[in-house]
Amino acid sequence: MKAALMYGPNDVRVEEIPSPEYDSEGLLLKVEVVGLCGSDIRNLTTDSRKGDYPHIYGHEVVGTVAEIGDKETRFNVGDRLYVYPAVPCLKCEYCRAGNSHSCENLRLYDQTQGGFAQYMAVPSWGVNGPNIYRIPDEVPFETAVLSEPLSSVYACQDNVNVRLGQTVVIVGAGPIGTLHATLAKIRGADQVIMVEINDQRLEESLNFGVDHTINSTKVDPIEEVKRLTHGQGADIVISANPSTQAQTQAVYMVRSNGTLVFLGGVPRGKLTDIDTNYLHYHSIWTYGHYGSNTIQVKKAFDMIVSGRIEAKKFVSKIMPLDNLFDAILSMKSGKANKVLIKPWM
Template sequence: MKAAMMYGPNDIQVEMVERPSCPKDGLVLKIMAVGLCGSDIRNLTSDSRKGNYPFIYGHEIVGIVDEVGAAQSKYQIGDRLFLFPGTYCMECDDCISGHSENCTNVEKDLAGTGGFAQYVAISGRKIQLGGIYLIPEDVSFEAASLGEPLTSVYACLENIQVGYGDTLVIIGAGPIGCFMAQLAKLRGVQTVIMVDINEKRLEMSREFGVDHLVNSAEKDPIEAVNQLTGGLGADKVISANPSNTAQAQSIFMVKKGGIVVFFGGVPKGSLTEIDTNYIHYSNIWIKGHFGASYIQSKRAYELAIDKNFPSHKFITHTLPLDQINDGIELTRSGEAIKVVLLPQE
């Protein structure tokens, strides 16, 4: 089969490799579409494996069941499946409490990667624990692939109760920031302020309900947000980018008693300098966000495949797997909002 093999930072080579064998209690999925995620790009352009190469990344996976094991009876050849990469035990205290995203026994390697290829093997254990959803015949594979990146966004906005009348600041106008703006409007947010250093990305974000744009490369974003909110600050601020500076600035954009979310992961080992005295006296709540529970993943997937959800606005580029490096550059430059790769082309 064809696969995009990572041999090191910025060294991704599309080549022929052995097709995975079918687990006795599992299946082999023929990958029809796989989204190119910001975390994939970060992993592909850094020493993410610490020298343990080659490796196949890709986790926004949808496809068709191509082969089933003798001991697997839940799915049949030809079934169209969406694969949520999280695999939770549903037995630990976190899972039982409804926060499976914090699962103590999370099994990361069952089906959480390997999507930049034409086929991927799904184990019986993954099938047993769940996170696999059927794709209706009238839904495109490209649209269904948005279910994964939408999941964490959906969970974040639900967890901090973004809703009617809110003023929301989103720092980072990439794919995740655009998803956040669209969902925020669906949840009744009154005003969305988008902050970024890339003018092209900012302009593209208007398509998703953004009310005000702030180019932080040209003006002080803290001052701009305070002007737009009459000096009060926003109800909620989400730092959705890998920037320590953005995290430090975010607390000065939120109103007293407001909520700040650190959504984007910053470089490992880096530290963000924060004025904790200001946080203390302003009654600011800070929350870190990562992942989503099983129920949130299912709801986000159902939203992604809803006929009223504008998936076509997010997917700006579809490319064959051979052009994965082009997709990386399109995303990094800000020309693309969402790149979806088609391994069978």
């Protein structure tokens, strides 16, 4: 099969390798579409595995069952599947408390082999887990693949309770930021403000429910947020970007007793300067968000396949696996928002 192997930071080579093996209760998935995520970009352009190469990343995966093990009974050849990338044990303390995203025994497909390949093995622990869903025949793979990025966005807003009448600031107008804008409006937010350094992305964000845009390289984003909120600041500020500087600024955009969310991961080893006195004296709730529990995974999937969120609006380009590194550069530069990869294109 064809696969994109990472040999080191910025060293991604598309090669022919054997198809992965799977156990008797597992299956072989023909990868139809895989989304390129900001975390993929960070992993593929830094020494993410500390020399443990080559490796295949890719976690936003949808595909068709190509083969099944001789003891597999849940799925059949030809089934169209959305495979969420994390599989919790459902037995540990975190899982039993409803926090399966923090599972002590969490397994991730791309720790072994991810979806930037023509085939991906789904072992028995994945097949028998809670996070695989059949895609309705009428729903294109290019739509269903947005279920994974939406799951984290849905879980975040579910957990901090974005609700009717609030002002929400989103820092970062990438795929996650624009999904946040759309969902915040669906949940009833009165005003959505987008902060970003790229004018093209700011302009595009207006198509996703954003009411006001702020280019933080041209104006003071803190003062502008205060101006738009009558000096108060936002009810909720979601920092959805990999910038420590942006995270530092986000603190001062929150109103007293508001909520500050750190969602985007920053490069390994980087630390953010946080004014804890400001958090303390303004009674600001601070929340680090990662992942989704099993119910939130399903809710996000339902929103995508039902069309409640129009997935195709978020897709800038569809590119072949051979052009994976070009896709990375396109997203990093801001010339593209969300890029999908088709391994068979």
